[in-house]
Amino acid sequence: MYIKSSTTRRTFVIVGALCALPMAHAQSVFPARPxxxxxxxxxxxxxxxxxxxxxxxxxxxxxxxxxxxxxxxxxxxxxxxxxxxxxxxxxxxxxxxxxxxxxxxxxxxxxxxxxxxxxxxxxxxxxPNVLVAHPSLGVEKLQDLVALARKQPGTLNYASAGTGGATHLGAEAFAQAAQIKITHVPYGGAAPALKDLLGGQVQLGMLNLAATKAFIADGRLKALAYGGAMPSPLIPHVPTLSQAGYAATATxxxxxxxxxxxxxxxxxxxxxxxxxxxxxxxxxxxxxxxxxxxxxxxxxxxxxxxxxxxxxxxxxxxxxxxxxxx
The missing domain is CATH 3.40.190.150 (Bordetella uptake gene, domain 1)
Known part of the structure; x- marks a missing residue:
């Protein structure tokens, strides 16, 4: 029904605005959905x-x-x-x-x-990240890895959780500090990197301790150095990069x-x-x-x-x- 009265129209406008207030308030509630x-x-x-x-x-x-x-x-x-x-x-x-x-x-x-x-x-x-090696590489400590990499420049490869991440840059910084050449193999995360590392397709990995600790514990990976400021209670026998003389490379x-x-x-x-x-x-x-x-x-x-x-x-x-x- 069309109403010509301006007073009535103003009443409808005011009532309409008041009715809209609860809805506007409800929409501002967080979280409003999943x-x-x-x-x-x-x-x-x-x-x-x-x-x-x-x-x-x-x-x-x-x-x-x-x-x-x-x-x-x-x-x-x-x-x-x-x-x-x-x-x-x-x-x-x-x-x-x-x-x-x-x-x-x-x-x-x-x-x-x-x-x-x-x-x-x-x-x-x-x-903090941890540098690990596949057992087939035959290295027991970080110094062994450095010596091997210097004898075979560019032939050893390492897995990271992705280009540009801390796992990649930490390994590159360590390689430069140790004056060795190792080849980067980037993955789309720690899970696929671990799969190939455990299978021996790559020999080294710079990955989170969370991703590697179970395999370090059962011997399927050898931990060489830990990237934290202090040794981790989860792998207390593994020296830090700082203890090994590579403090600037800890990531x-x-x-x-x-x-x-x-x-x-x-x-x-x-x-x-x-x-x-x-x-x-x-x-x-x-x-x-x-x-x-x-x-x-x-x-x-x-x-x-x-x-x-x-x-x-x-x-x-x-x-x-x-x-x-x-």
Missing amino acids: ITLVHPYAAGGPADTMARALAKQMESRLKQPVIVEAKAGGAATIGTGHVARSKPDGHTLLLGTSAGHVVTPLMQRIPYDGIGDFSFIAVVANQ STWYTLAAPKGTPADVIETLHRVVADARQDPAYLAVLDGMGAEQMDLSPAETTAFVKRDQAAMTTLLTHLNLLAK
Whole structure:
């Protein structure tokens, strides 16, 4: 029915606006639907394990399903870029690493800004890497490897979890410091790298302790050096790279939780509290401890500063290794 009265029309407008208020408020509630947590590596690897442990903690606190998606490839840029292009509402998140945020953007042109296109939430964990060898190589300690590699320059190969990541750059930095030549074989994550390493298709690997500790324990891999500042209680008999005289080559894989740039500050703070609260759960801590992961309690601002410091350090390292994009 058409009403000509301006007073009546104003009444309808006011009533309509008031009726819309609850709907607008409901749409601002976070989370309003299931959350997707993306990581840029192969399913079954350390990133996948960590993402699933975090997702379980998020579900219990946010009361929404959290779906883990492995989007591997492109030296961690496929998954990272996917999240950068996602709607900034907190419902698509990234468990990211230095490879996708820092290193690959420094080594090649990519369609996103590894730092500027994200709102960083927290450092989830920091995992030092370990240099391991297939038993068939016949080396018992790091000095044996260096001696062998010098006798056979370029013939030994090593697996990494992907070009541009800490596992790749750590091995390259070590090789340069030791004055040896070893051939890089990149994979789309730790899981496929381990498969070929265990099968003897590659002889060496610079990988997370989480991915390798079970195989070190059963003798299928020989641990030569650990990349942490101190020996790991999980492999206390393995010397650190620093103890072996290669302190500058020690690297680790860090994991941050990030959202697309423009995500509301209150959503970022809610997610940060979730990560902080998760650290109070013994079951969650047991997963991280079992992976040899160190924890870092940093605010969103401190996390952003942490990533920027890594970018500065990686710029120096890549320049030294002649890997920085021209």
